[in-house]
Amino acid sequence: MKFRADARLLKSPSVKEALLYEQLRGGKVRCNTCARRCVIPIGFRGFCRTRVNVNGKLYTIVYGDLNAVESRPIESLRPLGLGL
Numbered sequence: 083m084k085f086r087a088d089a090r091l092l093k094s095p096s097v098k099e100a101l102l103y104e105q106l107r108g109g110k111v112r113c114n115t116c117a118r119r120c121v122i123p124i125g126f127r128g129f130c131r132t133r134v135n136v137n138g139k140l141y142t143i144v145y146g147d148l149n150a151v152e153s154r155p156i157e158s159l160r161p162l163g164l165g166l
């Protein structure tokens with residue numbers, strides 16, 4: 083999915099250059115954060131939609147953003163039928 087990235091986006095405190103990626107030909111990048119290893123063209127996001135290629139550099143757009151992860155993991159792990 084095409085993602086509009088401008089100068090304001092890069093100034094956001096939740097946007098930080100990704101650590102685990104490699105630059106490919108044509109401005110594409112390969113994200114190595116997880117096993118999916120998305121190849122992302124300029125202006126597009128990875129499968130998880132949290133990594134974006136801005137001019138050949140990969141950025142995470144959820145750095146330090148606690149709302150980006152599940153905030154109630156215990157409820158989804160509750161065993162069935164135990165009435166917990």
Ligand code: SF4
Nearest residue numbers: 113116119120128130
């Ligand atoms: S862009 Fe997201 S889904 Fe793709 S490899 Fe990186 S972390 Fe994994």
